[in-house]
Amino acid sequence: MxxxxxxxxxxxxxxxxxxxxxxxxxxxxxxxxxxxxxxxxxxxxxxxxxxxxxxxxxxxxxxxxxxxxxxxxxxxxxMLPLMARYGADVAPQLKEILNVGWVFIAQELGNLGTVLLGLPVALLIGLRREAIGATLGLGREGELAYISEKYTLESKEGQGVLSLYIIGTLFGTIFFSLIAPIMLDVGFRVEALAMASGVGSASMMTASSATLIERVPEMESTILGYAAASQLLTSFLGTFTMVFLAVPLQRFLYNKLTKTKKQPEVPADVRAAE
Amino acid sequence: MSVQLNKYFKYGLVILLSTALILFTQQIKLLKDPASTPVEWMTIMGLLTLWLFSMIGVLLSDLMKKTPIKILQEFPMLGWVAVTSLILCMSFDFFVTAIGHVDFLAITTPILTFAGISVVDRLVDLRKTSWKVGIVAVFVFTGTYVGSALLSELGLILAGK
Structure with a gap:
């Protein structure tokens, strides 16, 4: 032992x-x-x-x-010492962060991008009920709990969220350390990307912010402060954003997008589910 | 009570292991690049501070589970540690200085090492997931990141920054 x-x-x-x-x-x-x-x-x-x-x-x-x-x-x-480090990064900049506090709150709505971008793609490649679980959010603990409570994890929706959870756990950090510098090259400013890094998963946030620091080392304290503040806000507001905004938006989009599709697809899907 | 103490003793040891690995990583970084963050007396103080904040956060998280307020119960332990650190760092500049002597990237390498070991048994589960969800995942991750980045960019422009 x-x-x-x-x-x-x-x-x-x-x-x-x-x-x-x-x-x-x-x-x-x-x-x-x-x-x-x-x-x-x-x-x-x-x-x-x-x-x-x-x-x-x-x-x-x-x-x-x-x-x-x-x-x-x-x-x-x-991971706890990392979280303790983030407190020290936010503290000296709290005043500046509160000055643009509404921007931090507004960008939380960006997390709805999982539905807006993910759902159409999922439906396009033929996913149906799995898409509900796979696009509600980043597929971390919050979404996992919500979907398992509402549909159970054995359902198609549950399989969707579980798959996303596994993929995120395995490849999330690699993905975010690649997308952050690409977005920087696209022309986004580093402060905006630092705020966007607070996606709700500590390791993905760290991957994104660490890569940004590598590219813009002179902004280290700002990047860490913004990313950590946004992450904290996501921990507080994440559940609310999901339940009150992501869920209704997803239902609306799902109905809208599947209705225009030709009818036979629905029975086929039901048959497959049985 | 002794079971409780035993539990916190274990947590304390694991967090101590984590801080020791940070020290090791920072030293290795220094060997590779002598210009990186040096290992000084203040680094040790910084690591002890990180350990202390982590432990306070763990206790706080357990205490909050006993409150009747749901949002406090469900707020993650990682969040409590960050909040503890934020409040104490605002109260005493010493903590900020000490933690500043701990290299940020040196904190991340050991964590991802253990993260990698912890997920290996999930690699097998990957077979159960459909490739379709794999494609969707790329768009889901991109969606949340680009969505937030667009709003932040817009917000910062409107704020005149």
């Missing part, structure tokens, strides 16, 4: 060292350049080594049941 944790700790130290030694790598695609930070390499290395094909021999000991369980059970506690 104890030996297990020692192996896990040594493995973590090796991965951290490797990720830090790889350092920050920049890739350019035409006008866009993205940079992968050590944090992205850390999650890539641990995920790739944990793939079933790689998990043989000694790797099996590292990725033992106890160790994987320890990591998922205590991940939230391992």
């Amino acid at each position: 104890k030996r297990n944790y020692v192996i896990l700790l040594v493995f973590a130290l090796i991965v951290i060292t490797a990720a830090e030694m790889i350092g920050t790598q920049s890739l350019s695609f035409g006008a866009f350049s993205v940079s992968l930070l050590p944090l992205a390499f850390a999650i890539l290395i641990t995920m790739i080594l944990g793939l079933p094909i790689a998990r043989k021999g000694f790797m099996k000991k590292i990725y033992s049941k106890v160790n994987v369980q320890f990591s998922s059970k205590y991940l939230i506690f391992i």
Whole structure:
């Protein structure tokens, strides 16, 4: 039991060292350049080594049941110092943040983009009830709780939100460390992107804001302050935005978009569900 | 009571492990790039501050679960730690200075290391998800990010910033 944790700790130290030694790598695609930070390499290395094909021999000991369980059970506690750091980033700038406080509140409505952009695409590629679960929000704990309460997780809606949850958990940080610099190259100002980083998932917010800092290091304190403030606001308002705005909007759009579709698709879908 | 104490002792140890890993990462960063944030006495103070704030946040989160107000009950632990830190950092400049000596990126690498280990058993679940939701996910993530960025940009222009 104890030996297990020692192996896990040594493995973590090796991965951290490797990720830090790889350092920050920049890739350019035409006008866009993205940079992968050590944090992205850390999650890539641990995920790739944990793939079933790689998990043989000694790797099996590292990725033992106890160790994987320890990591998922205590991940939230391992993250706490990061959250404590964010408080120190917001504090010196609170006055400035409150000055544009209404912008912070207004941009919370941007989280409805999951429905506005996600739902039409989902319907277009043939998803129906799964789309309800998969586009209500970012598919984190809040949406998971809401959908499972309303439809259960075994329903099609539940499968949609669960799938999104899994995909977000696995690829969310990588995705946000790629989209942030791309948006910067598109021409958005860094303050706006910092505010947008507070999407509601701490690790996705960190990935986005850390990548922004890499590109605009002189704005580090502003980026961290704005991102953390927006994230805190999302934690407070997220449930309300979902229940009172995202749900009605989604219902309206869903009905509107599926009604214009030819009739036979509905029975086909019902048959598939049975 | 002893079960309670035992629980907080465990949390305290895990958070201590987390701060120790931050120190390790900051040292490695320094080896790779001597110009990065140095490891000083104040860094240790900063890490202790982070540990203290985390513990206060954990206790606060547990206390709030006992209140009858639903929004306070459901507010996440991560949020309570940030709120604790925000209030204490506004009250004492020392905390801001101390935490400032902890390199931000050095905090993130250990977390993502454990995040990666924690999700490996989900990789198998990926087979159960449809590729269609994978495509939708890209648009869902882009939707929330671009949506918020557009409104922020507009808001900042209107605010004359």
